[in-house]
Amino acid sequence: AAKAAGRNTMRMFTSDMAQAADRRLDLELALRRAIERSEFSLVYQPKLALATGQLCGVEALVRWNHPERGLISPGEFIPLAEETGLIEPLGQWVLAEACRVLASWDADHLGPLTIAVNVAAAQVNRGDLATVAEGLVRQYHIDPGCLEIEVTETAVIADHDRAQATLNRLRSLGIAVALDDFGTGYSSLIYLRRLDIDTVKIDRSFVQQARDGTRDGDIVRMIIEAARTLKLSVVAEGVETAEQAAFLQELGCDMIQGYLVGRPMPLEQLKTWILGRQPSEPCRLAKLVLVPVQGRQLSG
Numbered sequence: 001a002a003k004a005a006g007r008n009t010m011r012m013f014t015s016d017m018a019q020a021a022d023r024r025l026d027l028e029l030a031l032r033r034a035i036e037r038s039e040f041s042l043v044y045q046p047k048l049a050l051a052t053g054q055l056c057g058v059e060a061l062v063r064w065n066h067p068e069r070g071l072i073s074p075g076e077f078i079p080l081a082e083e084t085g086l087i088e089p090l091g092q093w094v095l096a097e098a099c100r101v102l103a104s105w106d107a108d109h110l111g112p113l114t115i116a117v118n119v120a121a122a123q124v125n126r127g128d129l130a131t132v133a134e135g136l137v138r139q140y141h142i143d144p145g146c147l148e149i150e151v152t153e154t155a156v157i158a159d160h161d162r163a164q165a166t167l168n169r170l171r172s173l174g175i176a177v178a179l180d181d182f183g184t185g186y187s188s189l190i191y192l193r194r195l196d197i198d199t200v201k202i203d204r205s206f207v208q209q210a211r212d213g214t215r216d217g218d219i220v221r222m223i224i225e226a227a228r229t230l231k232l233s234v235v236a237e238g239v240e241t242a243e244q245a246a247f248l249q250e251l252g253c254d255m256i257q258g259y260l261v262g263r264p265m266p267l268e269q270l271k272t273w274i275l276g277r278q279p280s281e282p283c284r285l286a287k288l289v290l291v292p293v294q295g296r297q298l299s300g
């Protein structure tokens with residue numbers, strides 16, 4: 001009986017695995033087709049300077065408009081795209097699309113725009129990211145200073161030297177580099193020591209419980225102080241409440257990003273959002289979140 005049960009367990013196990021493999025294969029096929037059919041789009045999430053309340057850029061986040069399943073978030077398909085190598089054509093599309101938008105951006109009407117693009121480990125480690133970016137900057141005649149690349153700590157684990165060479169080339173082109181999800185890698189300080197970057201983005205898992213007197217609050221304070229010492233600018237991700245924003249402002253955090261400021265939105269909505277803030281109310285949100293702290297004078 002025990003043997004039979006064992007066999008049954010085994011059979012169930014394998015059929016579960018087969019099902020999972022099937023689903024994966026389906027998804028992989030769909031992903032492959034989605035790239036050919038251009039089923040992807042970008043949404044843009046604003047980033048705000050805490051000192052002035054001004055918009056200082058947006059982050060481009062990819063979405064998959066699946067014909068049957070609707071919008072699929074990157075958490076569901078980026079890992080698979082990475083495993084299957086499909087991240088390379090997808091990543092190229094994302095970068096090209098961001099450049100195309102920068103080129104079509106009406107700076108007179110809407111003000112200047114900086115777009116940050118997330119790149120995957122494979123893109124950093126392949127080594128031609130800077131060449132691709134340089135080609136796109138030329139092709140679209142855009143200011144490289146309007147482009148920013150976000151890398152994660154895990155993207156630079158595999159091959160530090162190669163990653164650093166890629167990041168250096170990007171920076172020498174005038175493209176800024178930000179270290180994303182900071183604090184979630186297993187040895188974050190190593191990256192600060194080894195990598196020449198411009199910006200650190202504090203992971204939202206620290207930001208959400210960051211208040212005076214909490215351990216997360218102390219960690220956030222420490223990251224901001226480290227960034228200041230190293231002359232890096234610092235963005236807090238996932239800011240959802242005015243209390244979090246006020247705390248971050250008190251600590252001297254440069255920029256915030258999160259639902260409090262704005263959710264990721266399609267391009268047309270971003271334009272409306274920007275126009276809604278300018279010129280009559282450039283700091284509508286800033287007024288809401290930027291309470292004067294410790295005598296610091298706030299414009300807005």
Ligand code: C2E
Nearest residue numbers: 061062073074075078094118119120238239240258259264
């Ligand atoms: P990320 O780069 O750290 O982006 C921030 C994520 O947090 C986004 O999720 C954003 O929608 C979400 N978020 C922003 N503000 C808040 C907030 O106040 N509260 C909460 N709870 N969440 C907030 P999203 O768009 O689902 O993207 C998830 C991750 O997928 C990104 O994390 C990034 O690592 C990756 N990703 C997105 N687009 C791309 C891409 O084009 N290429 C690559 N390689 N990865 C991408």
Ligand code: MG
Nearest residue numbers: 059118150180
């Ligand atoms: Mg990011």
Ligand code: MG
Nearest residue numbers: 180181201237
């Ligand atoms: Mg992040």
Ligand code: MG
Nearest residue numbers: 180181203204
């Ligand atoms: Mg993240």
